[in-house]
Amino acid sequence: MYYGEKVCLRAYKEEDIKVAAELVNDEELKRFLTPRIPFPISPWEEEDWIKSQKGNQSGQFNFAIEDMKTKKYIGGCGIQDVNWLARTATVGIMIGDKDYWGKGYGTDAMKILIKFIFENMNINKIKLSTFSFNERAKKCYEKCGFKVEGILKDEIFKDGKYYDEVLMAVFREEFQE
Structure with a gap:
């Protein structure tokens, strides 16, 4: 496990699936998560995904985020x-x-x-990358040292409108400062 001030990053557990x-x-969260058609994910698909999570040498690692106080x-x-x-x-x-939105938990986890x-x-x-309408995410990333590197115009189609995709990055040297 890896600890911050508010959260820890840990491996997924079976009880996380549901x-x-x-x-x-x-619906609101899915709007921020996927640039694709927001089709529902079945509990079985989520279970398969969680059970497949293992750190590997190819460099793909996925962590569950847990509130340190409540263990939730x-x-x-x-x-x-x-x-x-x-x-x-x-x-x-x-x-x-959503009870954890806008309270620094995402910034701590990032x-x-x-x-x-x-x-x-x-x-x-x-x-x-994030969507131009996701102001909360952009603020979080900026607090963590990310800077905008580029903008892909009208890359995302949501709610009958086009939005930009914002590309951001942080470098080791800048983060360590």
Whole structure:
């Protein structure tokens, strides 16, 4: 487990399956999570995904986010698309429990994840993308040291409108300062 001030990042547990399936199917949350058609995920699909999670040498790692006070599962975060030669990785995060939105839990989890990547994986650059309408996420990422690297115009179609996709990154040297 990896600890911050409010949360810890840990492996997924079987008891997370039901809660995780409910969270990822929330209409408001799904709006922030996927650029694709927001089709529901079945509890069995979520169970298969959780049971398949293991750290591996290809560099894909997914963590459950747990509130340290209550020991409650509140979301997840992960590392994908590791390029060992260029020393880059892509990350994603979801605080699914709305009671924890806007209270610093996502920022704490992201800082732990960034520290894990820089200290344990020898990565130089961490990347992510978010949607232009997701102001809460952009503020969180900026607090963690991410800066906008580019904008993909009209990349996302949600609620009958087009939105930009915002590409952000943080470098090891900048984060350590």
